[in-house]
Amino acid sequence: MIKTDVLIIGAGPTGLFCVHQLGIIGLKCEVVDNLDKIGGQCIELYPDKPIYDIPAIPESTGEELTNNLIKQIKPFKTNFHLNERVEEVKKEKNNWSVKTNKGKEFNVASIIIAGGVGSFEPRKFSVKECQKFEEKEIFYSIKDKNIFRNKTVSIFGGGDSALDWAIELSENSKVHLIHRRDEFRGAQSSVEKLNELSKKNKIQIFTKYQLSSIDGDKNIQSINIKHDDGAIKKVQTNYVLGFFGLIMQLGPIANWGLNLDKKHIPVNTENFETKQKGIFAIGDICTYPGKLKLILSGFHEGALAARGCFKYVRPDEKLRFEFTTTSKNVQSRLGIKKND
Ligand SMILES: Cc1cc2nc3c(=O)[nH]c(=O)nc-3n(C[C@H](O)[C@H](O)[C@H](O)COP(=O)(O)OP(=O)(O)OC[C@H]3O[C@@H](n4cnc5c(N)ncnc54)[C@H](O)[C@@H]3O)c2cc1C
Numbered sequence: 001m002i003k004t005d006v007l008i009i010g011a012g013p014t015g016l017f018c019v020h021q022l023g024i025i026g027l028k029c030e031v032v033d034n035l036d037k038i039g040g041q042c043i044e045l046y047p048d049k050p051i052y053d054i055p056a057i058p059e060s061t062g063e064e065l066t067n068n069l070i071k072q073i074k075p076f077k078t079n080f081h082l083n084e085r086v087e088e089v090k091k092e093k094n095n096w097s098v099k100t101n102k103g104k105e106f107n108v109a110s111i112i113i114a115g116g117v118g119s120f121e122p123r124k125f126s127v128k129e130c131q132k133f134e135e136k137e138i139f140y141s142i143k144d145k146n147i148f149r150n151k152t153v154s155i156f157g158g159g160d161s162a163l164d165w166a167i168e169l170s171e172n173s174k175v176h177l178i179h180r181r182d183e184f185r186g187a188q189s190s191v192e193k194l195n196e197l198s199k200k201n202k203i204q205i206f207t208k209y210q211l212s213s214i215d216g217d218k219n220i221q222s223i224n225i226k227h228d229d230g231a232i233k234k235v236q237t238n239y240v241l242g243f244f245g246l247i248m249q250l251g252p253i254a255n256w257g258l259n260l261d262k263k264h265i266p267v268n269t270e271n272f273e274t275k276q277k278g279i280f281a282i283g284d285i286c287t288y289p290g291k292l293k294l295i296l297s298g299f300h301e302g303a304l305a306a307r308g309c310f311k312y313v314r315p316d317e318k319l320r321f322e323f324t325t326t327s328k329n330v331q332s333r334l335g336i337k338k339n340d
Pocket of ligand 1: 116120253
């Protein structure tokens with residue numbers, strides 16, 4: 001059980017700046033995100049695209065913005081729990097109990113939901129047997145590539161992730177790359193490398209094939225792949241990897257009693273609190289009259305929600321308004337040493 005002041009659900013730009021706003025008023029927080037990396041839509045959907053409407057930053061890519069937000073919250077040494085989806089939120093006396101799909105439990109005075117358009121989930125194989133092998137021999141992301149060493153790996157997909165992993169794993173594994181189309185969508189340089197490795201028999205490519213079924217009870221023995229013309233081919237394999245991109249799913253947020261309005265959480269505009277006392281919602285996930293789905297709005301909402309949490313974390317204290325330029329308290333929280 002992790003006990004802290006506030007739990008932030010979502011490590012997109014809004015959740016990240018909110019860590020800062022909580023930190024400067026002296027509140028601690030932890031952050032959970034279902035993705036394997038920090039940055040939300042900016043890092044998952046447009047890391048290389050420039051953004052032109054962040055105040056005082058004329059141009060910044062999604063990745064640069066994320067890196068700067070991470071740098072700005074460094075003084076607070078915040079724990080991030082990645083690859084975990086928040087499943088359950090329950091009132092427990094004066095606090096909230098929050099559980100993730102990996103069984104982690106938090107006890108907090110307040111929750112800030114910065115969940116964007118929901119959690120990013122990998123698009124999965126439609127073949128039913130796949131479920132029982134998931135996270136054992138079938139994966140949709142790679143945490144430890146060493147498990148594939150000297151094994152046979154069948155990689156499905158035609159985009160950059162499938163190509164990059166096929167090329168990388170071919171160094172130490174036998175690799176099959178299976179794609180439902182004739183052409184690959186990945187970078188031209190990767191496609192060229194792939195063809196070169198295929199000529200050297202380092203990677204075996206199957207195009208116009210899709211997964212049809214799996215042989216094996218406790219472990220995968222082989223897979224059957226089906227060609228567009230109906231022909232079935234048996235392929236011996238130890239592991240199966242699927243890289244079909246991500247889908248966004250509102251998921252469990254819908255079950256937390258927050259009166260959703262068209263998949264968004266209604267909040268007040270005073271402090272972005274939801275109808276549940278102590279639960280706040282900011283960024284793309286919240287709705288109120290005039291809401292703009294922009295990063296800059298999420299920053300403002302996070303600043304007010306952080307202050308809204310204060311009364312739940314420290315009910316006997318009054319929060320004093322302070323500027324970062326002049327407050328010794330804030331500057332010491334930011335680890336700034338001044339000789340004046
Ligand atoms: C192509 C594109 C271009 C854009 N350009 C601009 C622009 O120029 N300017 C601008 O201001 N905005 C732009 N946007 C919009 C901007 O990216 C969003 O407004 C912003 O990302 C919202 O931030 P957020 O933190 O609220 O949510 P997100 O960035 O969506 O992050 C939410 C995070 O919450 C996680 N999450 C959700 N539910 C759970 C759960 N139950 N458990 C764990 N984690 C969960 C998700 O995995 C996700 O990482 C653009 C968007 C796109 C797609």
